[in-house]
Amino acid sequence: MPENDDITDVWARAVDILTESGDIGGAQRAFIRLTRPLGAVDGTLLLAVPSDFAKDFLETRARVALTEALTEAFGAAVRFAVTVDPTLEETSPRVPSAETPDDAPAPPTPQETRAAARRASAVAEADAARLNPKYTFETFVIGSSNRFAHAAATAVAESPARAYNPLFIYGGSGLGKTHLLHAIGHYARSLDPSVRVRYVNSEEFTNDFINSIRDDKAEAFQRRYREVDVLLIDDIQFLQGKEQTMEEFFHTFNTLHNANKQVVITSDLAPKQLNGFEDRMRSRFEWGLLTDVQPPDLETRIAILRKKANNENLEIDDAVLSYIASRISTNIRELEGALIRVTAFANLNRQPVDESLAVMVLKDFITDTDGEDITPTLIMGQTADYFSVSIDALCSADRSRVLVNARQIAMYLCRELTELSLPKIGQLFGGRDHTTVMHANRKIREQMAEKRSTFNQVTELTNRIKQKARTGG
Ligand SMILES: Nc1ncnc2c1ncn2[C@@H]1O[C@H](COP(=O)(O)OP(=O)(O)OP(=O)(O)O)[C@@H](O)[C@H]1O
8 A cells, every 4th residue: 555645646547447447437437536535544545525425326336346446556455445524525626627726625634634544444344344245145046055055154144153163165166155255244244234244365365464574564464354253264275385374374263263253264175185284274174164065956057047147137038047057067157157158149149048049159168178278378378369469468567458458358268267266367467456357357248248349359269268278288
């Protein structure tokens, strides 16, 4: 986080990124223009807006897009908190006034910044949970493959630290572990808004820990993870081999557990199979409840697709959903990817989504993936080639239109075709934050349904990548 002096510059950059992304509509930009950055406290940027209405807008409709833009502008994960300052309405240069430059708001004094920090700290608390609004129990489909994990997750959210502690959920990629973690956080907070929840992927935890040592901020780091009621830690397997971080996590875990605070952990493997973890750590993972998630059966896959379609207001025949569900069986992320492609194609061509269209669109997408070895290097190499750019440029900070598009497509394909986590993908693309990858992913999904060129680029590249992987690269 830069010094407060630089905050105005970085804020201006974030506003540019946000505007360029097209995520915020014309009328809504007024809210952004009225927003003033006040300063930074503990990784949280404090923003002031003139009304509750504007605050509500930033915190709900604009939350994801703004967080992503800020993170990109700062070059590190950033949260924001919003405070209402009615005097901004009069002082904001809504109508630029060349004659009265003195009307421009004066930069806040240190006292004002501190006061705003105090006012905003409650908001920052809510922000710190970092939960994806889409991953709730309402959007989670229950089937025999995840019934037990779902029940355990609900029990933990209803009575943190009193049902099972820790709750350890394990299973293959794309089977809903992250979704369940976030759902626990949402539900626990809906039952008791004062519950302090924090979600973190173990790779972010590692980076945060390393940065805290570098910046001599160990205390703030410990506060972040120890002063919570529910700690949700995703993909614990990534701590493997990171001795110091593991040690830190061990103490975090003990502190929370001793203080009767809930810990929920996910992993790709059961504790016993987690190599590179000390026995004392593995045995703690088994103190509470272990539960796995399995690949969903056909009925559950169809139900998941139906729910996704309903949530997106898409009208799709059951025959189409059955067809997609019958062809993709192991990974729910891939199942969603197939649905997106089919509906994007139908939308672009103004055609109804029927089975023959699904068969046609997915003919290359659904291939026997056995033996395929799709690596991020392969994806980056093929994407760079396709757009006639270099891999270095893909990973650089260059934000020219061609590169932004190529980079976002490559990130999207890494997410869809490999099992890499969001932070890992961000790291591969020049040390970007995981929210940048999330943004790219969403952007390309949306663009595929709106721009034929994007749809074609993604389809063509997927085919090339799968082809290369099949023939051994
Ligand atoms: N039972 C379910 N109902 C609805 N959607 C689901 C369900 N299970 C998974 N999904 C969706 O599938 C996608 C992948 O799930 P998620 O990211 O939670 O998987 P994961 O097990 O954490 O994978 P990874 O180990 O790769 O991080 C998400 O979009 C999620 O919403």
